[in-house]
Structure formats: structure tokens, C-alpha cells
Amino acid sequence: MQPQVAKVIVDVPVKDTDRPFDYLIPESMRAWIEIGSRVGVPFGHRTVQGFVVGLQDEPSTGGIRLKAIQEVLDVVPPLSPELVKLAEWMSQKYACRFITALQVMVPTALKGKAERYISLGEASEPSPDEDEYAGSLVRISSEPTEEVRTITTYVGQKGEVPLQQLSRIFPDSADNIKSLLRKGILQENQSIKDKLQKKTLKAVDLAVDANEAEAALDGFPAKAQRQREVLQFVLEMKDLLPLPLKEILTSLQVSAATVKGLADKGFISIEDLEVFRDPYRGRRFKPSMPLELNDEQKHAYDRIVDTLDAYSHGVFLLHGVTGSGKTEIYLQTIQHCIEQGRQAIVLVPEIALTPQMVERFKGRFGDQVAVMHSRLSGGERYDEWRKIREGKVTVAIGARSAVFAPFEHIGLIIMDEEHETSYKQEESPKYHARDVAVKRAQQQGAAVILGSATPSLESYYASRSVADEQFAPMLLEMKHRALGNELPAVEIVDMREELKEGNRSMFSRSLHQAIEARLERQEQTVLLLNRRGYSTFVMCRSCGFVAGCPECDISLTYHQKSNNLRCHYCGYAEPAPEVCPDCGSEHIRYFGTGTQRVEEELAKLFPGIRVIRMDVDTTTEKGSHEKLLKQFRDKKADVLLGTQMVAKGLDFPDVTLVGVITADSALNLPDFRAGEKTFQLLTQVAGRAGRHQLPGEVMIQSYTPDHYSIIHASGHDYLAFVRDELKHRRNLHYPPYCRLILVTLTHEQLPLLVRMAENMVSVLQGKARQRGWFGSLDRLTADAFDVLGPVASPIPRIKNRYRFQCMVKWRGNIDAVGLVREATEQLEDTAHNQKLQISIDVDPQMLM
DSSP states (O other), rough: OOOEEEEEEEEEGGGOOOEEEEEEEEEGTTOOOOOOOOEEEEETTTEEEEEEEEEEESSSSSSSOOOBBEOOOOOSSSOHHHHHHHHHHHHHHHHHHHHHOOOOOSSSSOOOEEEEEEEEOOSSSTTTTTTEEEEHHHHHHHSSOHHHHHHHHHHHSSSSEEHHHHHHHHOOOOHHHHHHHHHEEEEEEEEEESSOOOOOOEEEEEESSSHHHHHGGGGGGGGGGHHHHOOOOOOHHHGOOOOEEEHHHHHHHHHHHHHHHHHHHTSSSEEEEEEOOTTTTOOOOOOOOOOOOOOOHHHHHHHHHHHTTOOOEEEEEEOTTTSSOOHHHHHHHHHHHHHTTTTEEEOOOOOGGGHHHHHHHHHHHGGGEEOOOSSOOOHHHHHHHHHHHHSSSSSEEEEEGGGGGOOOOOOEEEEEETTTTTGBOSSSSSSHHHHHHHHHHHHHEEEEEEEEEEHHHHHHHHOOOOOOEEEEEEEEEEOOOTTTTOOOOOOOOOOOOOHHHTTTSSHHHHHHHHHHHHHHHHHHHEEEEEEOOSSSSSTTTTTBOOOOSSSSBBBEEEEEETTTEETTTTOEEEOOOOSTTTTSSSOOEEESSHHHHHHHHHHHHSSTTEEEEEEEETSSSSHHHHHEEEHHTTTTTTTTEGGGGGGGSSTTTTTTEEEESEEEEEETOOOOHHHHHHHHHHHHHHHSSSSSSSSEEEEEEEEEETOOHHHHTTTTHHHHHHHHHHHHHHTTTTTTTTEEEEEEEEEEHHHHHHHHHHHHHHHHHHHHHHHBSSSTTTSSSSEEEEEEEEEEEEEEETTTEEEEEEEEEEEESEEEEEEEEOOOOHHHHHHHHTTTTTEEEOOSOOOO
């Protein structure tokens, strides 16, 4: 017996709808609806999209008449039961709505909306006293007007017309359309339509047997010789049928009418053929063969393969120095996974890494690889997703959302550069791809590889801890580079001493000489400055005025190319002032250093130097990352200058110098991870030098050269850094010694915001006391819960909304997320009425 009732989560993201609703499954749809199906359902007075999350034989609400599902939106459900289960887990772990977790798993193309359609109504059905005209049958009491005839004829011919389209075609006929709707001559329906459609092209195929077509060739009259040529061409290409119509028209220089004439004779057919939009169509990738693994690589590979062969769940932290050959382990373990008939997902943190990864993986696995990242067009992303869902590929590569690739037999999930904060989504659902990957692998009995030269402290601590609350990966270490070459020598340059010696340039004397030497030897240099724009802020030296964003409490950044000041938070821009807006002084100066300014300075100091700049401003166009990196690989530039996107994953054989312009730019941020992020960035960018035959050199310029994160990065000493950093974390009760939840409240009125933030903290503390949890983490008890704040956020205003936050710290076996969600829901009605926004971030990576 097929289920009669579907439990549906509707796409109405408010508190009262965050639960499944029962809908009757019409008999005609029962064979099509499964868990994970996307459906259109009536909700109130409208039609909305929903996802089926459960099926049952009978309604759970006795005596209540259920509404029926109106339509099934997909032949194949976009979500598997496993992904639906994962979404439910995410909604609990990250305190988000169930529908929000479901929606993040499907491409934007499938986030459809209800549209209103007009068709002929029941009153238009034929009866003896109806007037017949122009192919439409309409029952009306009096002779219809010409305008009414035209409207009903148009709708009758089209079958179904969007209301907006009908209104555009007949702009002065609103009253007539309404009248026809009231009389039932026309009727209105709602249907869910996707944002994108599948791409099709006209294709030609044989409509008769090939022998019959060949026999007919001699019978073509002289005036139909062009049609004969088309049929001859189709027969010659019969092994490649169906052929795109465009290819026939181009190859034979014939008109579409000629081909259509041949189709009218019944020899060929012209149909719409579905095609996949391939972002790499026409690209050739150099094939690569597996490399012989060294002892460290072989040890790591064997441990992972043992888990794959056992078809069991396992998590591995692959801690290998830069250049140790982690990518080759990824490739060979994926090959083993494919040979088992299973699939693999590879996550990368930056779009800039994707071109190089695509080249390596396509070179090894060819068309078995699908690529998913935000710089593809909506149609390309949709088609890459469909390749995965339809089983046309076995490997998916992409940024964090690729963790939801709709594979059904996953054997391996790889997370390269696992320490990167970009794996944490900053909008709801605020998931971390690492935790989702581990959970998904657990559901499918798959292995997870977390690879990094500088693992996050949470991951490393978990691998060394016996009893970790979240996960306990097996640590696999590779301490040497795969080619046997040494890690590059690192020099720390004290910029305070440079200033004392009279050097006011952004380049120290030693870095200047090193760049000069590389230019002479025709070797390449990578320069890192984690700050885009020309300068960090604009200030008047007469009165101290600093140009700030009118909508955010942040200074504006000067961009020289466009000669404007721009806010990097809300996008506000204004022309750069020539005089001070406050006092009229001409003493406007640009302070701080951005990538544009470094590029300009390089051109002054080294005439003729070729520089490629990679930052958000130069990589906005589609394919720009790949284009710039290819230019650098082809040695069309001497220097690759950029923000953190040049710091990791890139591998160029002629790079022998890495320079860090300002190493301590992130050290003074109000973030307990500032030291860790600095160490990771410096270690990663240092690893770009000397990866092949030529020896490498690294120069780190700093105004705080004695900071432990900079000292340990210069020595490539991860363990020493971990020891120092863990001391600070333990003393201050920060992860990995506890967990965090950041609750941020925003409102346009500051007094109301302060009052609501204090109310939130009071509710949290009260609920924790009721459960016996509340108290400082200094206590020696296993379970502890504490609330800090409320205080103004480090950036107290963004987009004209003030921001306050409170921090929940907890450890032990307590449901802190559930408590925070409960407190938020208690305030939600008041918050909604007051237009207050509350955001919950579990295990936050950004505290700004």
C-alpha cells in the first residue's frame, strides 16, 4: 500500500511554520512522491514550495480534513532521505529553521516561487447554446466584444498564460479579464516555477531506417538537391546522431528552411535536445599518472584505505608541512574509492584554489569530475549539480556548499586547508562544513580527510584528546616535503629598525634587494598584503577628520583606480575628497597600505616590473582567478601580489621568494583567534616558496617581531605555537577548552536595542539557573555555562543598524544550543513587533 499522507516543510521561514504539515497525496501522485521531493502545496490563500520530509499511511490529525498536494515539481527528488535527515540535524545543531537547512542544499535554480497563471475555465466548455469563434468555445449571455474574443482566443491557443504576461499584452483590459474570471470563462491557477530551466538546443535525428534513407537519395528531384545534401550528411554522421541543427547549418551553409523541408518529408526529425552547460567545455587537461608515494605518504594512505576497505566511518587529520604531497594522497585515495563503486567530495576554501585543483583532478579523473563554486553562472552550477544527482560523475570539487553534493554512495569526503574560516557560513544556516562533512560521512559510513599544514587548534586538540565532545580524528603526520627539498629559510625584518635607519618605504632594504635579485635571475616572487584598496583610511592632517561610512561605524577605504572611497561592509561609495569636508583644508592624506598602493610602489622602485594583483577588486569577473594564475604560471609576470587568496594551495616551480609586507595586520583585531590566524597565514604563504628544484626564501616584515605567532611561523614550528597558544586559551576559557555561541541583536534604535539585549541575557541566565548550569567556567565541575555581555559589537553599526552581542560559553554534556534557541523564541514575538533581528552563531569563527 502506497503512503497517502506526506509530511511537508513549507517555504515560509517563520517560527510557527517550523514543523511538518500533513498533506493528502492525490492518487495520481503517489508513485512519484518520495522523501526529499519538492512539491507545491496550498498554504493559506496561496501556493508555496515545500519539501517532503516524511510519509505515512494515515493522517496524524484525526478528524481534520487535509488539503491535497497540488503538484510535484521534480521527477527525481532533489534531496535524498539522507540529506533530509542531515538538514534536520543541522536545524538542531545550528539553531536554524528546518526549511533554511533544506534550502541551502539545493541550487538557487530550484528555489522556485509561485506564479499566477490564466487558462480557460469550466464555463468555457462546449454546450449546445455556445458561440464558437476562432477556435475557442465560450459561454456568454450576450454577444462578446471584439476585445473579449481576442483575450479568450489568445488564452485558448496558449493553454496557460502567466497573469503578468496577459496584463502586458492587454494593458487596458484589466476590467474585462476580471469579469471573465468572475464568470468562470477564465480561471486562475498558481504553480511553482523554478528560476532556471534546463538548456536545450535543436537537434536532428533520422526518422526512418538508415537503409531506407540511403535508398531514397537517388530519388530527390533537381530542385531539392540541397535537401539531398543534408540527408547525405546526416547519414555520414549517423554514429554521432542526434546532431545539433546549428552544426548542420554551419557545415553545409544551408538554411533552416531546407532542413525543415526535409523533416516535412519524414526523413529526419527536429527535436529539442537537453544539453548540460559545461564551464570547462573545450578545455583540454594534461593527463596525470599516480606518483610513487614516499614512506610518510604511504603510511597515511594505508591508514585511510584500511577504513575505506572496511566500509566504516573514520576521520583523519592529515597534518603535513607545505609541499609534503597531501594532494597526491587525496588523488590516490579517491581512485581507490571510485574502484569500490563509491563517490568522493573534495572541499577547497578559496575560489582561487579551484582552478589549480580542477586541473589536477580533471587531469587524473577526466569527465568524472563536477565543479561547484560561486563564480559559475547559475545555469552552470545547476547543470553541474544535476550531473552529480543523475550519477554522471563520481567526484565533486567545490567550496563549502559542495558538502551537500547529492551523491548517494559517498566513500570519502576531503577537506583541504581544513583550518580556513571560510568553511564557516556567516548567514543562516551558520554551519561549519567540517562538522557537516563528519556528520554526513557518519550517516554514509564514509571516511573524512581533514588536510592542513596548520590545523585549527580545535581539530588538533581533538586528535590528541581522549574524550572530545565533537569528534576525535586520527592524526596522520607528514613532516617532510615530498621531493625531499628543505622548507624555505625565513627572515623576520623589524620594521621599527628600518624606520630608525631612515627607511620610510613599505619595503625593507633586504626585501628590496631580494626582489631585485629575483628579477635579475628571472625567478618569481609572491607578495602578501592582507588588505585590498590603495590605503586603509583617509584623514585630514589639519583637523583629524577621518572619512567614514554614513551607514556603518567603519572608516572608508580609498581605491585609486576608481578614485573613490568604499565601505567594505555595505558597499557604500563616494568620490575621494580634494579638501576636508569638515574644515576645508587641503591637507588630505592617505594612511595605511593597500594592494593597489603596493602595486604602484613596485612600479616606481623597479621600472618595467610585471605585476599581477589578485584581490577582490581584480577578481570580480568570471574566470578571472584562472586567467591571472595562468598568466603567472606562464611567466608573464614577475610578481604575484595579493591578499590571503595567494597564501595557500598555489604551486609554482619558479617562485623562490615570498614577502609579507605587514605580518601583524591581524594581530590586534578583537578576536581570540588573532594569533592563530596570523600564524596560519604566515606559514601558508611561506610554503609557496621553493616547492620544486630552486631553493626558497621568505621575508616577514613586522612591527611586532617578538610575537610568538610570528617567531614560530618563521621556524615552521607548529607544535611550539600550539603549546603557547593553548596556554592562553586555557587561562581565558576559550576553545578548545569550551564552546561558544555568539548571539547578535540589531536594531535601528540604540536605546531599544540595549534594553532588548539586557533582556536576552537575563532570560539566558534565568533558564541556565533553573537547570543548575549557570556559573563561571573557573569551577572544576564538568558541566558549566556562562554568559558574557551584552556589549556593543566590535563594529557597532552596519547598514544603519546598531549591533549588540552577548557570548555564551559552555562545556560538558549540556544542551546550550537548545537553551539559547528557547530564549530566542521567548523573545521572538516582541522582537518581530519591534523589528529587532536576532542572530545565533554556534561555534563562531568571526566575532566582529
